[in-house]
Amino acid sequence: MPAEYAYSQLEHWLLQELSNQRWVPGDRLPSVRQLCHEKNLSKATVLHAFQRLEASGKIEARPRSGYFVSHPSVTPSTAQPLQQVTPPFPAPVNVSDLFSDIMQRGAAFDLLPRDSQHQEQSTPGIEILNRSIGRALRQLQGATHQHYDEPAGYWPLRQQLALRYQKDGCSLSADDFCITSGCQHALFLALRACCNKGDLVAVESPGFYGVLQLLEQLELQVLEIPASPVTGMDLDWLESAAQQWPIRACVITPSFATPTGAAMPVERQKKLLTLAETLDFTLIEDDIYRDLAFYERRTPLKALDQQGRVILCGSFSKSLSRDLRLGWIHAGRWQSRVVQLKLVTQLASSRFVQQGLAAYLEDGHYDRHLRQRCAALQQHSEQLMSALQQLWPDKLHFSRPQGGLCLWAEWQQPLNTLKLYQQALQAGLVITPGPLFSASGQFGQALRLSFTHPCRGRRYQALENLKQLLQSA
Numbered sequence: 208m209p210a211e212y213a214y215s216q217l218e219h220w221l222l223q224e225l226s227n228q229r230w231v232p233g234d235r236l237p238s239v240r241q242l243c244h245e246k247n248l249s250k251a252t253v254l255h256a257f258q259r260l261e262a263s264g265k266i267e268a269r270p271r272s273g274y275f276v277s278h279p280s281v282t283p284s285t286a287q288p289l290q291q292v293t294p295p296f297p298a299p300v301n302v303s304d305l306f307s308d309i310m311q312r313g314a315a316f317d318l319l320p321r322d323s324q325h326q327e328q329s330t331p332g333i334e335i336l337n338r339s340i341g342r343a344l345r346q347l348q349g350a351t352h353q354h355y356d357e358p359a360g361y362w363p364l365r366q367q368l369a370l371r372y373q374k375d376g377c378s379l380s381a382d383d384f385c386i387t388s389g390c391q392h393a394l395f396l397a398l399r400a401c402c403n404k405g406d407l408v409a410v411e412s413p414g415f416y417g418v419l420q421l422l423e424q425l426e427l428q429v430l431e432i433p434a435s436p437v438t439g440m441d442l443d444w445l446e447s448a449a450q451q452w453p454i455r456a457c458v459i460t461p462s463f464a465t466p467t468g469a470a471m472p473v474e475r476q477k478k479l480l481t482l483a484e485t486l487d488f489t490l491i492e493d494d495i496y497r498d499l500a501f502y503e504r505r506t507p508l509k510a511l512d513q514q515g516r517v518i519l520c521g522s523f524s525k526s527l528s529r530d531l532r533l534g535w536i537h538a539g540r541w542q543s544r545v546v547q548l549k550l551v552t553q554l555a556s557s558r559f560v561q562q563g564l565a566a567y568l569e570d571g572h573y574d575r576h577l578r579q580r581c582a583a584l585q586q587h588s589e590q591l592m593s594a595l596q597q598l599w600p601d602k603l604h605f606s607r608p609q610g611g612l613c614l615w616a617e618w619q620q621p622l623n624t625l626k627l628y629q630q631a632l633q634a635g636l637v638i639t640p641g642p643l644f645s646a647s648g649q650f651g652q653a654l655r656l657s658f659t660h661p662c663r664g665r666r667y668q669a670l671e672n673l674k675q676l677l678q679s680a
Contacts, residue, residue: 213248214255221260225276236266236274251503258502258609268589297407297428297452317657318636318669332576333528339572340563347559358546360386360535361561367568368535372519376510379519385536385545386556390495390522391417393536396548397518398425398456400541401489406455409448411440413615413644413653415465415493418458422646429646430454436606436615439464439471442478449486456489461508462497466644466655467615468608476508483516494521495534498577500610501585515539523564525612526577533564584612590662598674605656617641617653618677624654627676634672 221236230236237245242253257274260266267277359365365381372379387393394417402408404426410418412431422429430448433441440459448454459479461471471479483490492508509519518541522534533556538545567573588608595605595616605616624640631638641653660666 214252214259217242217246217248217253217256218259221256222265225265230276232276234276235272236276238273254502258607261607297430317660318638318673319666330576330579332572332579335572336527336531336564336567336576339567339570340560343559343563343566346562358550359384360556361558361565364533364561364565364568365535367565371568372507372509372537375504376506377519379509379537383537383539383542385538385542385549386561387520387522387534387536387549388553388556389524389532389534390493390520391421391534392553393520393522393534394418394458394491394493395421395425395552396536396545397491397520397538397541398422398427398458399548400538400544401491401518402427402455407452409445409454409457409488410646411459411464412647413466413641413650414458415460416643418493419646431646434464434467434469436467436469438475439469440479442475442482445479446482446486449482449488454486454488456491457483458491458493459508460493460496462494462505463499463608463611464493465496465611466613466639466641467606468611468613469606470505470609471508473506473511476511480508480511480513480516484514490517492517492519494519495525496611497521498526499581499584499612501581501588502609505610509537526580527573531560531564533560581610584610584658587658587661588614591656591658594662594667594670595656598670612659613655613657615653616656617650620652620677622652622677624651630676631673634676636669636673636676638673 224230236257239250239253239257242248243250246253257266257268261268261274264277266274268274359382362381364386365384368384369379369381385396387396398408398421402425405428407428407430408422409430409432410422411434413434414431419429430452432445432448435441439461445457457479459471461476463470479490490508490512494507494509497505497507507519509517518539519537520534523531524534536545591614592605592607595603599618602619603616604619606614608614624638625642628638628640639655639657641650641655642648644650644653644655662670
């Protein structure tokens with residue numbers, strides 16, 4: 208069996224043993240180290256198999272104890288959130304004003320935004336980045352500051368991006384990248400380059416509200432496709448919809464999509480590309496979370512692209528700093544159009560920030576930062592899931608992502624999280640209601656919850672306060 212399927216083989220063996228009741232609910236499974244030795248597998252392979260079983264609800268991870276067979280009566284949190292009930296149908300987009308309110312409060316990824324009394328200290332990786340950017344500013348010579356950077360962006364930074372993607376299996380060159388003002392800007396350029404007013408764009412549902420906002424501003428039609436919190440967009444639904452309506456583009460986040468944290472398996476990515484080629488639509492890949500993998504590093508959808516169907520978009524805002532408004536786009540056949548659009552919408556990017564970031568990448572500081580960042584996020588996610596299990600042991604389903612910044616929580620009770628928003632504000636909380644992630648206003652019983660910060664102290668108390676609000680709702 209090919210190495211990439213070794214985890215599947217182990218998963219099948221574990222499922223068979225569970226079916227044969229070798230281990231019963233509550234039993235501890237063999238340790239990762241033991242299975243590595245007995246099956247001659249890597250640690251990453253064993254962890255991947257365990258994570259898939261955990262996502263399906265068969266087993267559960269206990270901090271510092273290992274993996275255990277789940278008790279059916281106490282594992283509602285591992286079940287998948289409720290399925291979308293409204294069938295996909297083309298529609299105009301009208302994004303709620305709630306998005307602007309949340310952003311103005313600085314709360315996109317935090318229940319307690321701007322908690323000045325409990326700010327986490329800056330990490331060494333960010334401090335080194337700041338020094339690198341400062342050094343670049345000091346090194347500016349003569350009248351360099353009087354000139355704009357070239358439209359596509361600082362070439363050494365584009366070269367570093369190309370090298371990183373080449374390591375991930377993409378045959379990309381620096382000349383084909385364009386530096387943008389973050390991933391949202393890159394997505395805007397991608398949609399403008401390949402779509403015209405009134406065109407139909409397929410999106411994940413629940414999906415990123417920033418994409419919905421772009422579709423509204425560009426006067427594009429939206430087609431919501433149900434998405435699993437484990438494997439991402441339902442490709443059968445997409446195929447059926449594309450056969451009925453002329454989809455021009457599909458915006459997809461294959462790795463750790465917001466809000467669910469779903470990760471699309473490679474075989475499903477291949478099927479998605481086949482659909483795009485057969486039914487002739489463009490794929491816009493939002494690659495902003497892929498660097499935040501807890502275990503195995505994933506390859507981008509772009510690495511599988513043989514016909515130039517994928518426009519690749521990304522940013523350092525989630526992996527490094529939200530203040531670092533630098534992203535990128537690799538648009539292939541649309542590249543000249545994208546560069547022209549950038550001239551219209553941004554003109555040029557900051558030269559010294561790009562220069563400092565390029566040096567930071569070249570010196571290996573980014574990879575060291577990622578190792579620390581991903582380890583911290585994994586710990587934070589485990590803290591959050593443990594807290595949710597304790598606070599709502601029988602009324603809550605939530606996803607269990609293997610990377611990214613957030614999970615999707617759906618309560619099994621009548622609930623309107625949009626109405627709850629104002630009540631939460633009065634309690635000092637800023638929630639991110641489920642309907643914000645749907646153009647049709649679905650998912651009223653859901654919230655996106657972030658594990659960007661540790662779930663302890665005031666943030667754990669915030670969850671307890673949220674529980675009280677839900678009980679009175």
